[in-house]
Amino acid sequence: MAAVPQRVHLKFLVNGEETPVSFAPYKTLLEVLREDLNLTGTKHGCELGECGACAVLIDGEPHLSCLVLGVECEGRRIETVEGLADGAELHPLQAAFADLGAAQCGYCTPGILMTAKALLDKDPNPSRETIKEAISGNLCRCTGYQQIFEAIEEAAVRMKP
């Protein structure tokens, strides 16, 4: 068996930047982001699609990056937590999460932030129930979720024009 599989070379649009990358074709998007692009902000808790820690946005939709192959993402628009802030200015979701205790250990946080961003991009006034539904695939072991709900609601308020 060949221990060194060949590499593929392709381009993603990562956080608004055209990003060429070469990687072993068996790699998931999660692995490509973390290992080949050094974007370690995206986390993992299972690599089986069960925890939501690896959620990123692909063409604006939340996806579990551990379930997507890197080769499937050629030319697609990928957003990770590293791209959420505008320069030094935190995204309102980030600011609200930090202010309201929605990130305790912070390990589930990138996945939840990205999932919440997709929600607010579509629905700027989500109800508590909609928020619960939207992040129901993201496990958080620290907070009990309540401060996360509140932070998403607060971010929605802060984002009002």
Add this chain to the structure above:
Amino acid sequence: MSTQGKLRVIGKARRRVDGRAKVTGLTRFADDIVLPRMLHCRLLRSPHPHAEILEIITGKAEKLPGVHLILTGKDFPVTFGIMPVAQDEYPLANGRVRYVGDPIAAVIAKDEQTATEALDLIEVKFKQLKTISNPEEALQNPEPRIHDYGDQGNIHRIQSYEFGDVDEALAKSDHVFDDLFFYEGNTHLPIEQHASVAAPDGEGKLTLWSSTQVPHYIHRALARALQMPASHIRVIACPNGGGFGGKCDLHNHEIVVSRAALKLGRPVKICLNREEVFYMHRGRHPVLMRMRTGVTKDGKLTGMHLQTLLDGGGYGSYGPASTFYTGVLQTVTYELPRYKFDACRAFTNKPPCGPKRGHGTPQPRFGQEVQLDKIAEKLKLDPAELRLNIVAKPDTLTANWLKIGTIGLAECIRQATARSDWKKKFRKMGPGRGIGIACSSYLSGAGLPIYWNKMPHSGVQLLADRSGQVTVFCGATEIGQGSDDVLAAMVAEVLGMDPYDIRCVTGDTALTPVDLGSYSSRVTVMMGNAAIQAAEKLKAQIAEAAGEQLEVIPSRLSFSDGRVFVTENSNKSLSFKEAVEFAEVKFGTLGAVGSYTPPRAPGRYKGAGVGPSPAYSYSACVVEVEVDQATGWIAVPKIWIAHDIGRTVNPVLARGQVEGSVYMGLAEALMEEQVFRRLPPKMSHALVHKIPSLLEYKSPTSLDMPEIDTILIEDPDPNCPFGAKEAGQGPLLPVMPAVANAIFDAVGVRIDELPITPDKVLKALELKAAGKNPRVGPERFPLVPYPKSIFVLPPWEGGDGKESKRDDAVAVV
């Protein structure tokens, strides 16, 4: 400790000092570390629960291109274990495996993929041994022994303590309640899987970055495991992506990557996969309990005899401490004149159990609080009133010689019942709906370290220089609970600074003074006290220099908002930076240290070291449930929790700790269980883990969580920094029994074992419909060969805290 004056930082709701890093993805967890020339490690784990290893054939794996090193038990002749009394593990199996998942060999390769392929090429020949699946089997089968140490046969620890003559107390009681309870094991499930990176530095010394809650203990234990001087080892605790007790052991993989890195002269990383995290475990012990409690007709406790039987799994871990903790804290919540406690921990062929949030105390707490509900029912008393009448008194000793300081429990009960409208709801909610109450208490730090010594439990060092910066160094470990924020807040409060202007360097054994780690809810109290001491010393130097400049005595100066000024004339002031410059001129380079050692506990008998704490926190919890009588499904619309926190350091974080505890308690009440099953005899009859995946190990999602009403009760404790007690574990404890009691209120059935799943509720409802005892729970308690008790007289019976004879008792009035 220092609590005078108006507080400007302590008690204010703030963004935590490390909050920005956490929301930008910049917090560097262990698996985020990438070093040049780094190799990757994977472990081969046992597929058998108990077997002898006859041969390990690694030839094929060694030849796989990209493989750099293969290690087996031969490379690790020395045992290890986190407690000095339980050195019973090998980093890689030494001829014997004791649970499915016990590590056997390690491959270090150029990448994870290659290492994983190589694992498949290693051949291991086993001789399977008889397996022990639970403590009863362990008691019945002293042979073959899983370990050749321990109190007897397959019993790891067995012990008995009696504080006053309990049988006599029970005989004189109006009623004696005799109940059996079972608490199933469950696991921590931090979302971060354990990861470690080991690397030799330029001098050939070792650095280990790891997801650990206890870098100091790891540092000590690693030096022994590697047979290397501790001065050549540096352990850096990365911020943990959740710990909950699961990252408190020295783990096999930490030793393996360290050895590999030293051998290869290159960095080596490992990150466990989720299945391996389940095998690593060290979680909640399954505990069977028998609790006999005497009461007077008006609901006062007269005595309690608690027996526990713990399923320890395949190794010792923190088991000796866990065994004590299934009993020692039963006395600090309510007045209990006499108490007897028998405990036994058995070895079984399952992943080792250890400390999980609440360490050993949630199990007996569940039993005690459900039993109190039964007592109230029988005596026709309101269970909240019954508890209010027996709350322990402040500044007293308990029957087992624990010193209680402040106690805010009565206020917790009053607030939780008032906010939940308890009086209007209890026994009045109608069919299928109910409300339940339970209380608890917990340590704010263990009074003794896990290895015997008289040195400080926490040390803090401060650096201040002419730039106006202040850096604080402490071995404490950030596991999400906010220890860095507490550290910065304490120093900022004393020095009149903004906490965001203080730099925290923590959890690094090469740079930071020893702190014993993030366990037993000890950090706020111990690190906090050390930090205040250091900051007060630095403040005194700065005040002396500033006083000279401002021509006042130092005691007339105030430190606030980054300035040092004359208290009654704030126009006479210096900036903090200027004041530090003058202090540097006067004293030379500035620095200060502080340290903290808990007060000596009054108990003098052997075993009195487990249970003492500088302060106990208290909680009261009210839970509302709706039970669907057709399906047994339990819905929880709302939970009220009142927690005696002493003083709140940062309300945002305190609330998070309390709600996170309630979440985890509710999870244990309703769904979490780490269970095993036997394969059919034709398939080896082996004992396997039923659910080593996140999908099947049920934990609550955002959709499952009820609204939580958190009430923080502030009654500053003089032993604590600015009066602050713990908040991260105590509030978990009352949730499980409050749920069970609410279910009784709703449908009149008792579920005396956890988790309370719909099938158990249905079964109990069927029993009820058939006119039988509507209870589901353990039916019998096996014969356990508990030894003769160590007898100690309670303080009020003439005891002196030492072991004594039964007839030394003086008459009790």
